[in-house]
Amino acid sequence: MVTTSPSDPMTELATPVESPAKASPSTKANNPNPIAEQDAMIEIDDVSFSYDMGKTNVLKNISFNIPAGKVTALIGPSGCGKSTLLRCLNRMNDLVDTSKVTTGQIRIMGQDINAHDVDPIELRKQVGMVFQKYNPFPKSIYENVAYGLRIQGIKNKARLDEAVEKSLQRAALWNEVKDRLNSSALGLSGGQQQRLCIARTIAVNPRIVLMDEPCSALDPIATARIEELIAELQEEFTIVIVTHNMQQATRVSDRTAFFYLGELIEYDDTTTIFGNPSVTQTEDYVSGRFG
Amino acid sequence: MNPFKSSSSAQKTKDGLLSGFFALLTYLILGCTLFIFFDIAKKGLPVLMPVFSEKGGEVVDLDFLTRMPETLVDYTDENGEKQSLASSDFIEYTKANPDAVIENKKTNAYSGGGIAGPLVGTALLVIVCMVVALIVGVAAAVYLNEYAKQGRFVGMIRLAIMNLAGVPSIVFGLFGFAFFCLFPLPIFTMIVNEEKSLAAIPMFGGYLSFQGWGNSLLAGGLTLAVMVLPVIIAACEESLKAIPKGFREASLALGATKWQCIRTAVLPYATPGILTASVLGVTRVAGETAPIMFTAAVALKGKLPWQEADGKGIFWVSDLLTDSVQAMPYHIYTVAARIPRTDATAAMQDGSVFVFLLMVMTFASVSIYLRIHFRKKLKW
Numbered sequence: 001m002v003t004t005s006p007s008d009p010m011t012e013l014a015t016p017v018e019s020p021a022k023a024s025p026s027t028k029a030n031n032p033n034p035i036a037e038q039d040a041m042i043e044i045d046d047v048s049f050s051y052d053m054g055k056t057n058v059l060k061n062i063s064f065n066i067p068a069g070k071v072t073a074l075i076g077p078s079g080c081g082k083s084t085l086l087r088c089l090n091r092m093n094d095l096v097d098t099s100k101v102t103t104g105q106i107r108i109m110g111q112d113i114n115a116h117d118v119d120p121i122e123l124r125k126q127v128g129m130v131f132q133k134y135n136p137f138p139k140s141i142y143e144n145v146a147y148g149l150r151i152q153g154i155k156n157k158a159r160l161d162e163a164v165e166k167s168l169q170r171a172a173l174w175n176e177v178k179d180r181l182n183s184s185a186l187g188l189s190g191g192q193q194q195r196l197c198i199a200r201t202i203a204v205n206p207r208i209v210l211m212d213e214p215c216s217a218l219d220p221i222a223t224a225r226i227e228e229l230i231a232e233l234q235e236e237f238t239i240v241i242v243t244h245n246m247q248q249a250t251r252v253s254d255r256t257a258f259f260y261l262g263e264l265i266e267y268d269d270t271t272t273i274f275g276n277p278s279v280t281q282t283e284d285y286v287s288g289r290f291g
Numbered sequence: 292m293n294p295f296k297s298s299s300s301a302q303k304t305k306d307g308l309l310s311g312f313f314a315l316l317t318y319l320i321l322g323c324t325l326f327i328f329f330d331i332a333k334k335g336l337p338v339l340m341p342v343f344s345e346k347g348g349e350v351v352d353l354d355f356l357t358r359m360p361e362t363l364v365d366y367t368d369e370n371g372e373k374q375s376l377a378s379s380d381f382i383e384y385t386k387a388n389p390d391a392v393i394e395n396k397k398t399n400a401y402s403g404g405g406i407a408g409p410l411v412g413t414a415l416l417v418i419v420c421m422v423v424a425l426i427v428g429v430a431a432a433v434y435l436n437e438y439a440k441q442g443r444f445v446g447m448i449r450l451a452i453m454n455l456a457g458v459p460s461i462v463f464g465l466f467g468f469a470f471f472c473l474f475p476l477p478i479f480t481m482i483v484n485e486e487k488s489l490a491a492i493p494m495f496g497g498y499l500s501f502q503g504w505g506n507s508l509l510a511g512g513l514t515l516a517v518m519v520l521p522v523i524i525a526a527c528e529e530s531l532k533a534i535p536k537g538f539r540e541a542s543l544a545l546g547a548t549k550w551q552c553i554r555t556a557v558l559p560y561a562t563p564g565i566l567t568a569s570v571l572g573v574t575r576v577a578g579e580t581a582p583i584m585f586t587a588a589v590a591l592k593g594k595l596p597w598q599e600a601d602g603k604g605i606f607w608v609s610d611l612l613t614d615s616v617q618a619m620p621y622h623i624y625t626v627a628a629r630i631p632r633t634d635a636t637a638a639m640q641d642g643s644v645f646v647f648l649l650m651v652m653t654f655a656s657v658s659i660y661l662r663i664h665f666r667k668k669l670k671w
Contacts, residue, residue, distance in 0.1 A: 090544060097440045125546035135537030137556060148545035151555065197541070204545055 040065035041208060041238040042089060046104035049081075049088055054102045057262060058084050061103065064257060064267045071230060071239045073253035073270065075246060077285070080259040082242045086210050089113075089240065090127040091120040108208070125152070128206035132213040134194040136185035141168075141177050144185045144196055148204035163203055170236075171199035172229050191222025195229065202237065209233065211241040215248065227252050246286055250274050258282045328648075335645020338638045355405040355642055360591060360622065363403030365635050367394040375635055377403030401590065401626050402636040406643055408592050410650075412508075412616030413577055415596060416587060419512025419612070420576050424519050425569060431520075432527030437553055456521035460581040467514025468585035475501040478509075479609040481602050497606050508596065509612040511587020515576040522572050523565075530564025531557060563665030570658035574651050580620040588621035590629075619647045 042065065049059035059081045066072045074082040084093065088106060091113060093099040105112045113123055125148075136144045143150075145164045154160060164181070168174040173195045177188070185196055194214060201209055211230070215223040230239060230252045243249050249256050249270060256273040258265045258281075266273060266282040277283045284290050297303055339355060341348030364381040368374050369392035376384060378398070385391060431452075439445045475489040480500045483491040487505075491498040504510045534557050542556035543549075580588075592615070600611040626640050 092540065092544060095540075095543070097442075121546050121548055124544055129540075129544040131537060131540060131544075133537055135535065135541045137538060137541065138560065147542070147555070151542075151545065151547045151551045200541070200545065 039067050041068035041109065042066035042240070043107040043110075044085075044104070045107065047085075047088065047101060047106055048103040049084060049093070050100050050102050051084075051093075051096055051098060053098050054100055057102060059088075060262045062264045063104070064264060066238065066240060067255065068238050069234065070254040071234050071241060071252050072255045072257065073249035074240065074242045074257050074259060075244075075249050075285075076259035076265075077290075078244075079261075081262040082257075082259045083212055085259070086129075086212055086240060086242050089208070089210055090124050090129055092124075092129065094120055125204055126206050127208045127210060128201035128204065129210045129212065130194070130198050130201055130214050132216055134190060134197050134217065136188075136193050136196050136200070138184065138186055140182045141185050141188070141196060142181040145199050145203050147200060152204070167199040167203035168196075170202055170233065171195045172225065172232070173199055189222070191218050191225055194218060194222070194226060198226075198229065198233075202233065206237065208238045208240065211239065213242050213244060216244060223248070246274070246288075258285060260285070331641070331645050331648055334637075334641035335643075335648075338642030339646055356410070356646070357407050358405035359408045359593065359595070360401050360406060360617070360639070361404035362401070363399040363635055363639070365395070365397040365399065368392055375403075379404075397635075399633070399635045400630055401622075402630065402639040406619070406622065406639075406646060408595065408617035409619045409622035409643070410646070411595055412588070413619040413650075415508055415616060416512050416515060416583065416618055417573050417577050419508060420515035420519065421569060421573060423513060423516040424523050424572065425565075427516070428520055428523030429527050429565060432524050432531060433553060433558075435524070436528050436531040437557065438549070452521050452524055455517075456525075458518075460518060460579055463514055463518045464582040464585045467510055467517070467582055471504050471510035471513050472506060472586055473503040476504060477501055478504060478613060479605050480613075481606050481610075495605060497602070504613050506585075506587060506589065506615040507613040508587055508616050511583040511616070511618075512612075514582045514586045515579060518579065518582055519572045519576050522575065523568060526568025526572075527561070527565050530561040530568070533564060534560050563661065567658050567662045567665070570654055570661060574654040574658065577654065578620055578647075578651055580624050583618055584621055584624070587616055588618045589615045590617070590621070590625045592617050619643070619650070623647060 044062055044064055044066070047059060047062045048057045050057050062081075062085060074086060076082050087093045088101065089108070101114050106114065108123070108127065111118065137147065139147075142164055145167050146160045149160055149163055154163075165174060165178075168177060173192060176192060177196075180187075185193060188196060194217075198209075198214075215226050218226065227248065230241065233239060241249075241252065253270045255267070256270040257267040258273060258277075258279075260281055266277055266279045268277075272278075273282060274286050277286065337344035339352060340350060341352050342350045358377070362378040363375055364378055365373065365375045366381075380403075385393070435445060435448065439448075477499055478501075479495070479497055480491075480502075481497045483498050483500050484502065488500045488502040491500040538556045538560065539552055542552040547555065596611055596614055596616055599614055600607050602610050623640075623643050626636065626643060630636050632640060
C-alpha cells in the first residue's frame with residue numbers, strides 16, 4: 001500500500017486524495033529488473049488505451065514503473081504508441097474527444113490519475129510537457145516563461161522576475177537571453193526556442209517533465225545542448241523522454257522501454273537494453289535490423 | 292534537323308486562341324469595373340468637391356456632408372437667372388426678401404441639402420450590427436471550434452449557419468420586420484403606449500415595456516447582425532483554426548483551464564483575423580438595402596438621431612435605439628427610384644452614390660491593409 005503521509009506530494013494537489021491506490025501487481029516477465037514500488041514515481045499498471053472509444057487499442061496492457069529522479073526513455077518505431085503513452089501521463093489525450101483508457105491504471109505518486117476526482121489541470125501543473133515541435137507563444141521571452149505562473153494567478157512582479165531568471169538559468173538559456181527578455185521569443189534559434197519551452201515548463205515546478213521527441217526538429221549542436229540540459233535537470237525532476245534516436249536514448253537515459261505495435265516489449269536499464277537485451281525484437285531494433 | 296520542332300501546328304493555334312479568349316473575358320470584367328468606377332467618379336466627384344466641376348468652387352462641399360436631405364426648390368429670379376435652394380434656405384430667403392421675384396417655382400423631392408442623415412444612420416446601424424454580431428459570432432465560433440464535441444450535431448449546426456448565409460436579404464428583412472418590429476420584445480420607455488405594449492414593468496423611474504420595436508435603429512441593426520452572422524462565424528472559425536495546435540497544447544500542459552487557454556493562447560492570436568473579417572462584414576452590411584427597408588430606414592428625417600432622443604441615461608439610449616434612421620443605401624434607392632433624373636436632381640443622385648462608394652471602398656481598403664499588416668507581424 002502507498003500511504004498518504006502528510007508530506008505526500010499528492011496532498012499538494014487541489015483535489016483531495018480519497019482513496020490511496022491499490023497495491024501494484026508484480027511486474028511482468030518482460031520486466032526482469034523491476035523498479036521497487038517505493039522508488040516508482042509513475043506506476044503504469046495493465047494500461048490499454050484507445051483513440052476510438054475502445055474499438056481498437058493503440059496501447060495494449062502496458063505495465064511498468066518509472067523511477068523517480070531518473071531519465072526514462074521510450075523508444076520504438078513510429079506508431080508504436082510511445083507518444084500516446086507519454087500523453088496519457090498528463091492526460092493530454094483528453095483533448096481527443098473519443099480517446100479512452102480502456103483497461104488498467106496509471107498512478108503518479110500513488111494516485112490514479114484517471115480517477116473521477118482528479119483534476120487534469122492540477123495534474124498538468126505537476127506533470128509538465130515539452131513538445132516535439134518547439135512551440136513558444138508569440139510573446140516576449142519573459143512572458144513565455146512567466147505564462148504558467150500568470151495563469152496560476154501570480155501577479156507579484158518580483159516573484160515573477162525571480163522565477164523567470166531561475167527557470168532560464170536552469171534551462172541554460174539565461175546568459176544568452178538576459179539582455180533581451182522583452183524581445184519576441186520567435187527571434188530565437190530553434191534550439192534556444194526549445195530550451196525556452198523547457199524553461200517555461202519547469203517554471204511551474206512540476207515533479208515530472210515529459211519530453212516528446214524534444215530534439216527531432218533540431219540540429220546536432222542544439223540537440224547536444226538539450227541533452228546536456230536533460231542530464232542536469234534529472235537531479236530535480238523525473239524525466240520521461242520519447243525519442244526516435246537510439247543514440248540519444250543511450251546518452252541521456254537510465255532506463256529504456258522498447259515498444260512495438262502498442263505493446264511493451266522490454267523494459268530495463270538502458271545499458272542492458274542496448275548491450276544485452278533479452279528479447280530478440282529489441283535486439284533487432286536497437287541494432288538497426290528493423291525499424 | 293530540329294528535334295524540338297512543333298509536331299502539330301493546329302494544336303498550337305487552338306491553344307493560342309483559347310488563352311486569348313480567357314484573357315479577353317478577364318479583361319472584360321476589369322474593363323466593366325473600371326468603367327463603373329470612373330463613371331461614378333466623373334459624375335459624383337464634382338458634387339462632393341466642386342473644385343473639380345466646370346464652374347469651380349470650394350475644395351469640399353461641406354454642406355453636402357453635414358446637412359440633412361431636403362426638398363430642392365428651383366425658381367427663376369428677377370434677372371431671369373435660374374436659382375436652386377434647399378427648401379429651408381428658400382423659406383428663409385423669401386422671409387428675408389418678401390419682394391423677391393420668384394417665377395417658375397418647382398420643387399424636387401429629396402434633392403436638396405446634404406446626406407448627413409443617411410451617413411450617420413448607416414454608421415449607427417453598422418455599429419449596432421457589429422457589436423451584436425461580433426459578440427454572438429465570436430461566442431458561437433469559440434463554442435463550435437473549442438468546446439463542442441465534434442460530431443453530427445455540431446456538423447448540423449455548421450450546415451445551418453452556412454445555409455443562413457444563402458438566405459436572400461429580403462427574407463432577412465421580412466424576418467426582422469416580423470420578429471424585431473412587431474413581436475413584443477423588452478425595451479425601456481418613459482411613456483407606455485397602451486395599444487402597442489403587451490406588458491409594462493415600472494423600472495428606473497420609467498417602464499420596461501414588452502412591445503414591438505417598430506421601425507427602428509435597433510430592429511435594423513439586429514436584422515443586419517443576423518444576416519452577417521454566418522460570415523462572422525465562418526471567419527472567426529477560420530481564424531481559430533489557423534492558430535497552431537501547439538499553442539493550445541503548450542497552454543494546457545502548463546495547467547491552464549480551457550478558458551484560460553482560449554483567452555491567453557488562442558483568442559489574442561485570432562483577433563487580427565476576426566478584425567479583418569469584421570471590417571469586410573461592415574462593408575457588406577453597410578451596403579444592404581433590403582434588410583433595413585422594412586425594419587429601420589426612412590426616406591426623410593428632419594434631425595439627426597441623437598438630436599431627437601428624449602429622456603436620460605438608459606431611456607435616452609433606448610429612445611435613440613427605437614427611433615427610425617436614414618441610411619445610405621436606402622437613400623440612394625429613394626433618390627434613384629422615386630424621383631426622376633433631371634438637372635436639379637442629378638447632383639444629389641451622383642453625389643450620394645459617389646460618397647457611398649468611397650465609404651465602402653475605404654472599409655474594404657482598411658480590411659486589406661489589416662490583413663497584410665497582421666500577416667507580416669504575426670508569423671509562427
